[in-house]
Amino acid sequence: MADTHRIHFEPVDIEMDVDEDEKILDAAFRQGIHLMHGCREGQCSACKSYVLDGEIQMDRYSTFxxxxxxxxxxxxxxxxxxSYSDCTIELLNFDKDELLGGVPIQNxxxxxxxxxxxxxxxxxxxxxxxxxxIFEFKAGQYADITIPGTEDxxxxxxxxxxxxxxRVQFLVKKYPGGVFSGLLDGGLTVGxxxxxxxxYGSSTLKEGHVLPVVCIGGGAGMAPILSLLRHMSDTGDPRPVRFYYGARTAADLFYLDEIRDFANTLRDFVFVPCLSENSDSLPDxxxxxxxxxxxxxxxxxESELHxxxxxxxxxPPMVDATLDLLESRGVPKDQIFYDKFTSPTFE
Known part of the structure; x- marks a missing residue:
């Protein structure tokens, strides 16, 4: 049986136990502590922290x-x-509202x-x-779906x-040779x-915030934006919302009727479809x-993004380009919310 050690997080003054054979982030989730995270595969740096004291070793990760x-x-x-000893770790990124107020991880x-x-x-x-x-979550979050017959x-x-x-809805983009998306062509059926x-994820609406909301999505990235908009509509959120959605052609636009209807349930809603290719015909x-x-x-x-x-x-290229735009406009990092999916999970 693996030894257990005590982790103390600064500057939030939170402590938890972790077994040597589990990752610190997983141990935090298990104990209801929602640390900042992204890909959860050592590729995005969202959970990067600093060890003040103690012995820690890492599994394989990206040097980027x-x-x-x-x-x-x-x-x-x-x-x-x-962790291979009691440790003190400084969190470089954290959300005080989410740390102890997140939804517990469920199987x-x-x-x-x-x-x-x-x-x-x-x-x-x-x-x-x-x-x-009931599967509890916050609008904007994501989940892992196990590929049947595997541990992946x-x-x-x-x-x-x-x-x-x-019920829970997901929007899945089909990729040539995609392991999971390939199941949607007959490998997975109703029943x-x-x-x-x-x-998982920290790209959620924050209680009590009053700033206007700008949603920017593309492809299957429609999913968390829809969740946010549906939640804002359900709860009568009064904030203005602009939704920019990128697609290649008009044929790649969908759920247009529902999106238009948000103008009737949200106080100030504007939808802007962005097509990377010219289209001679648009849906009615x-x-x-x-x-x-x-x-x-x-x-x-948008002249007031900040x-x-x-x-x-x-x-990812769209998200990276948008992040560059936001940085150039001086948008504070605590006003930018996204979960960066990397290639093994972006399918």
Missing amino acids: ACNDSEVEEGYVLLCRAH VRARVLAIEPVTRDIVSLVLRPLEPE HRSFSMATAPATSD DEVHLNGP GVTGVETGMVPDVVGAR RCETYLCGP
Whole structure:
């Protein structure tokens, strides 16, 4: 049996136990402590922290997330880190509201309710939780879905709002040769059972915040944005919202009727479809279409980004380009929310 050690986090003054054979981030989730995280695979640096005292070793990780000189100085990635003594760790990034107020991680057995294409390469997957019967999460979070017959998983954001407790919707982009997305062409059918683990992610609406909201999405990144918008609609959130969604052509736009209806339930809502290719024909009722890449459209239309909260989800190049835009506009980091999916889970 692995030895157990005590971890003390600064500057938040929180303590927890961790077994030597579990990663520090996983131990935190197990004990209801929601540390800042992203890919959970040692590739994105969201959980990078500094060891003030104690012995820690890391499993394999990307040197882009934590380079050799940083490791020598004492920096670690908590999603890769194992503790071999009592330790004191300084958290470099944390959200006081989430640390002890997040939703506990759950293992959920679920049944497939529906598998429906919404575009040529995006599929809606709807699951019903069986055990437990309710999957709790916050709008904007994601979950791991285990690939049947394996121990591997893929991460997908929930598209449903937390109030929709009897079902959970995911939007899955189909990639050529994709292991999970390939199952949606007959390998997974209505009535099959799958397992979820989550929720994860910190790209959630913060209680009591009043700044206008700018949502920026592309492809299957529609999912967490939809969850946020549905939740804001359910709760009567009064903040203004602009939603920029990037697609290649008009044929790649979907859920347009529901998105238009948010103008009736949100106080001040604007939807801007951004098409990277010119389109001669648009679906009925679609207006305000811009031609160009999403970050360029956002940059041209939004002059007060530093006075907004921004929520991002989409292909990594789109997210990276948008982050560059936000940095150039002086948007404070605590007003930017996103979960960076890396290639093993972005499928």
